[in-house]
Amino acid sequence: MMIATQPFKIIYFGSPEFAVPALAQLYEQPTLAQIVCVVSQPDKPQGRGKQMAPCPVKQLAMQRGLKTFTPHTLKTADVQEELRQYGADFFIVAAYGKILPQAVLDLPTYGCLNLHASCLPLYRGASPIHQAILNGDTHTGLALMKMEAALDTGPVYQILTCPIQNIDTTASLTQTLAYLGAQVLIEQLAPIASGRCQAKPQDHTQATYTQKIKKEDGLINWQLSVSAIDRHIRAYYPWPVSYTFLNKKRIQIIQARPDTDIHTKKTEQKNLDTPAPGTLYRRDSRCLLVACAQGQYLEIERLKPEGKKEMSAQDFILGYWQDKNQILQFTNQP
Numbered sequence: 001m002m003i004a005t006q007p008f009k010i011i012y013f014g015s016p017e018f019a020v021p022a023l024a025q026l027y028e029q030p031t032l033a034q035i036v037c038v039v040s041q042p043d044k045p046q047g048r049g050k051q052m053a054p055c056p057v058k059q060l061a062m063q064r065g066l067k068t069f070t071p072h073t074l075k076t077a078d079v080q081e082e083l084r085q086y087g088a089d090f091f092i093v094a095a096y097g098k099i100l101p102q103a104v105l106d107l108p109t110y111g112c113l114n115l116h117a118s119c120l121p122l123y124r125g126a127s128p129i130h131q132a133i134l135n136g137d138t139h140t141g142l143a144l145m146k147m148e149a150a151l152d153t154g155p156v157y158q159i160l161t162c163p164i165q166n167i168d169t170t171a172s173l174t175q176t177l178a179y180l181g182a183q184v185l186i187e188q189l190a191p192i193a194s195g196r197c198q199a200k201p202q203d204h205t206q207a208t209y210t211q212k213i214k215k216e217d218g219l220i221n222w223q224l225s226v227s228a229i230d231r232h233i234r235a236y237y238p239w240p241v242s243y244t245f246l247n248k249k250r251i252q253i254i255q256a257r258p259d260t261d262i263h264t265k266k267t268e269q270k271n272l273d274t275p276a277p278g279t280l281y282r283r284d285s286r287c288l289l290v291a292c293a294q295g296q297y298l299e300i301e302r303l304k305p306e307g308k309k310e311m312s313a314q315d316f317i318l319g320y321w322q323d324k325n326q327i328l329q330f331t332n333q334p
Contacts, residue, residue, distance in 0.1 A: 019094035124152035155199030
């Protein structure tokens with residue numbers, strides 16, 4: 001196969017923060033890549049004012065003076081002709097948010113590459129990072145694959161792995177994997193075009209799938225173990241953010257950790273030998289604990305009451321729990 005004269009002409013498809021580092025790195029490599037167009041999701045209402053705003057990838061593209069394209073669908077002939085006119089060598093896709101039909105996949109000279117945040121075939125689908133944290137995995141990775149019309153089934157060029165720390169959130173792990181994606185793209189574009197890097201088929205019998213995250217998924221079940229609840233809070237940060245209810249008001253739990261202090265049970269509520277899950281305790285004026293299953297405790301470090309700003313556990317205690325004899329209970333419903 002004849003290799004296109006570098007730089008490779010690239011159309012980049014992406015929308016959220018995960019897709020930003022790879023676009024930025026490609027832009028910084030003008031001898032390797034010429035980004036002829038950036039395709040992202042249409043602007044959406046954001047913030048309290050619900051003002052229309054571009055996604056993170058489109059924001060970066062506009063800052064760099066790149067041409068942007070935000071079609072509502074890729075299935076129409078006029079949109080496909082718009083993409084065809086660039087004569088792209090590669091389409092690169094990173095969390096774009098829409099399925100690319102076969103007519104689009106067939107356009108670039110060297111094919112469509114996808115950056116997927118898992119060690120494929122594990123965790124195909126929309127939420128691989130969330131699922132890896134929820135399942136308590138110790139490692140995950142970033143896969144560079146050749147796209148097919150089916151969901152994340154294409155052959156894989158390379159997988160880079162990374163550990164999942166016990167303090168990692170979806171936010172922190174997304175950033176780590178995003179930079180791995182940028183790294184592997186810079187390294188492998190030329191080898192893929194020349195045929196020196198060959199994709200290997202996935203073992204489809206080992207495939208697992210993830211679902212699109214919904215806001216309701218953030219609801220905490222205090223009947224679970226403290227480790228499961230800790231993973232839940234880390235998996236659903238920064239969105240939809242884990243939450244519970246107190247006195248019929250929603251409370252978002254921003255940051256927490258399993259409590260390992262052997263003196264935890266020696267609290268002011270000494271009359272509760274087996275505390276009901278969701279029961280709150282004060283170890284002192286700064287430490288806020290909540291009972292989980294099996295007599296375990298979670299220490300809440302930062303939280304956000306409904307209608308209030310995010311605050312520390314100490315500020316919450318000062319504002320909501322001035323009566324030491326008061327019993328507070330988190331619940332699963334208002």
